Amino acid sequence: MALKRPAIKNIPYEEFKDNETFEKLVEELNQNGVNIAVRSLDWLFDWGRSHSLWPLTFATSCCGIEFMAVCAARHDIARFGFEVTRNSPRHADVILVSGTIVKKMAPVLKRLYDQMADPKYVIAIGACSVSGGPFRKSYHVVQGVDEIIPVDVYVPGCPPRPESFLYGMMQLQRKVKVEQFFGTTNRKERDPFKQEYKERSEKILESQEEA
Amino acid sequence: MNLTYQTIAPGALRDECLRLREGGMDFLVFLTGLDLGDEGFGVVYQLENTQTKEQVNLRCVTPNREQPVLPTVSDIWDIANIYEREAYDFLGIIFAGHPDMRRIYLREDWVGHPLRKDDNPEAQNPLRMDNEPLSDTTWQYELSEDGTLTKRENVVFEPEDYVVNIGPQHPSTHGVLHFRVAIEGETIKHVDPVLGYIHRGIEKMNESMTYPQMLALTDRMDYLGAMQNRHALCKVIEEAMGVEVSDRVKVIRTIMDELQRIDSHILFFSCLAQDLGATTAFIYGFRDREKILDIFEETCGGRLILNYNTIGGVMHDLHPNFVQRVKDFIPVMRKGLKEYHDLFTGNVIARNRMEGVGILSKEQVIAMGCTGGTGRASGWHNDLRKLRPYDAYDRVEFDEITFETGDSFCRYMVRMNEIEQSLRIIEQLIDNIPDGPFQEKMKPIIKVPEGVYYSAVEGSRGQFGVYLESRGDKSPYRVHYRSTGLPLVYAMNTACRGNLIADLVTIGGTFDYIVPDIDR
Numbered sequence: 127m128a129l130k131r132p133a134i135k136n137i138p139y140e141e142f143k144d145n146e147t148f149e150k151l152v153e154e155l156n157q158n159g160v161n162i163a164v165r166s167l168d169w170l171f172d173w174g175r176s177h178s179l180w181p182l183t184f185a186t187s188c189c190g191i192e193f194m195a196v197c198a199a200r201h202d203i204a205r206f207g208f209e210v211t212r213n214s215p216r217h218a219d220v221i222l223v224s225g226t227i228v229k230k231m232a233p234v235l236k237r238l239y240d241q242m243a244d245p246k247y248v249i250a251i252g253a254c255s256v257s258g259g260p261f262r263k264s265y266h267v268v269q270g271v272d273e274i275i276p277v278d279v280y281v282p283g284c285p286p287r288p289e290s291f292l293y294g295m296m297q298l299q300r301k302v303k304v305e306q307f308f309g310t311t312n313r314k315e316r317d318p319f320k321q322e323y324k325e326r327s328e329k330i331l332e333s334q335e336e337a
Numbered sequence: 338m339n340l341t342y343q344t345i346a347p348g349a350l351r352d353e354c355l356r357l358r359e360g361g362m363d364f365l366v367f368l369t370g371l372d373l374g375d376e377g378f379g380v381v382y383q384l385e386n387t388q389t390k391e392q393v394n395l396r397c398v399t400p401n402r403e404q405p406v407l408p409t410v411s412d413i414w415d416i417a418n419i420y421e422r423e424a425y426d427f428l429g430i431i432f433a434g435h436p437d438m439r440r441i442y443l444r445e446d447w448v449g450h451p452l453r454k455d456d457n458p459e460a461q462n463p464l465r466m467d468n469e470p471l472s473d474t475t476w477q478y479e480l481s482e483d484g485t486l487t488k489r490e491n492v493v494f495e496p497e498d499y500v501v502n503i504g505p506q507h508p509s510t511h512g513v514l515h516f517r518v519a520i521e522g523e524t525i526k527h528v529d530p531v532l533g534y535i536h537r538g539i540e541k542m543n544e545s546m547t548y549p550q551m552l553a554l555t556d557r558m559d560y561l562g563a564m565q566n567r568h569a570l571c572k573v574i575e576e577a578m579g580v581e582v583s584d585r586v587k588v589i590r591t592i593m594d595e596l597q598r599i600d601s602h603i604l605f606f607s608c609l610a611q612d613l614g615a616t617t618a619f620i621y622g623f624r625d626r627e628k629i630l631d632i633f634e635e636t637c638g639g640r641l642i643l644n645y646n647t648i649g650g651v652m653h654d655l656h657p658n659f660v661q662r663v664k665d666f667i668p669v670m671r672k673g674l675k676e677y678h679d680l681f682t683g684n685v686i687a688r689n690r691m692e693g694v695g696i697l698s699k700e701q702v703i704a705m706g707c708t709g710g711t712g713r714a715s716g717w718h719n720d721l722r723k724l725r726p727y728d729a730y731d732r733v734e735f736d737e738i739t740f741e742t743g744d745s746f747c748r749y750m751v752r753m754n755e756i757e758q759s760l761r762i763i764e765q766l767i768d769n770i771p772d773g774p775f776q777e778k779m780k781p782i783i784k785v786p787e788g789v790y791y792s793a794v795e796g797s798r799g800q801f802g803v804y805l806e807s808r809g810d811k812s813p814y815r816v817h818y819r820s821t822g823l824p825l826v827y828a829m830n831t832a833c834r835g836n837l838i839a840d841l842v843t844i845g846g847t848f849d850y851i852v853p854d855i856d857r
Contacts, residue, residue, distance in 0.1 A: 230469065
């Protein structure tokens, strides 16, 4: 049984940008075949999870104000089931890193991420958290949040428009919908997405020890 | 304007400062450190007499690069406490007699002082992922007669103090700000702000950028005063170069500044309401704010970060719909303002949480340099639009809103009433925007003549000033931004002491600071 194309109500499949990366991800997940019974259960769980992703209210700068605009009346994030913004990382499913992450904030962000319960997702909002953005040359800015935590979706812009926030959230929904929940996502150790991140954090620790 | 300053020897600084303080110079506008290369390190002070509006600029230079020591003025002007810590953090200038010589923005284990011209911060400081050390004690340095430096330990928190950490990730600190609060029962004993969780090193970056490049970063400091920040930087460069902008530009800038002020005050209202548990008010505030953002978007192209002012004018001419849109907006905003008062101002819970809480006296706000609405709520007439009118502010009528009590409710009402005054200013200007060029022709490479300049505008939450020292190159030698929020965070300790821990949220909310503006 192959994975079905995930249907997102608001946007047809063809209108999503970067379907290649997504299809590659699906292919990888399909590599060893899929169990019919488990996959059907997965599908049910993923459907439920993708429509109730609870974001953590985490904002360091400008993008946070746009996130507030997304939550307010005109853009109304509640249409997608994301409106339950949580103040504690232990209740949240997704962390929207909105704003610049500086070297002093990096261990705090890492700790927040570690405090979140699995399965957890990260969206890098805005140029600063994607790559350092306008502050790339600064001595105190982390060059992209993916240096410290694994990122699922990147939303560029400075700051991104509210529509981009929603588009980024829908991309994440697609990703959640194709996940194999049982045996992978609900077990941290075997999580295929996060291997790369482990290597990276080891590298950071090494460079720190050398210094 | 080009600053004329007196240079004072380090030995005579304290006597001179005490003399000026006695003479009525009660407001320290800004204090910043400089790296003067072979001449050593310098510190610049700007003082103002709040009665006569007279200003004095001082500069004190120490030639010792190995161990720069200058006398402190923190006992003369309260706000110098935090400014001197900033100078110590950035340049390593030790202020003898300062009770609290800790770093303020960078981690305690940071190596070097980044604003020194010979410092290499990236090489010395890799990304550290271990938890930041936060000590409960601090150092006070004393300089003895024979020039030796002795240090002794001062205590910030006693071992038996019960210290609660609020932030850096906390929804009601309005950004990544960290308060260490010592409490006794529920009463606050001491608040120690820990800053720098969004310190992006803008001042250092500016030293290697050309003037037009610098403009991009000002918008991102105080993003709710993006127009005004950029206005201040353009203004100081224009004044330095002797560029006179057209009348049209002046009026456009004034209207845009006022729209931005309304935008900021609505957001202040929404966030304060939400911090106090009134989510409906938040939704109402954002409904009206979106209308301003639409107006901005049509002309500037951006919603939040506007990139509109440039050196010698503005980026684009006004959109043809602009005048009509603004005219339509004014009655909508007036109606909205009435709704805000019905919803929130009269609410008994909001009243009880705000009235009589976090009182600051007029002397305190002047000593701590709290400009803007926070100062005006305590009866300090500090509105730069009235004191030193710039652009089109001399041709419009409006009131400077002041209150006497200085509690949270006054600070809230100042901002609500200022929305009405901003609407009045826009109303007077919108019908007669003069014709003319929207941009002066500038040279492709902008070089500011050698000199020292300072210029300030009335930002959404106080005096936003830019100190610019140029050596005639295409990039500045030193830029310092007078943050509107740094004095406000410093005032948190005074305002919160003796209040309940729950009131810290209200007091912080009504101070209305923006953290990226504090940290820069």
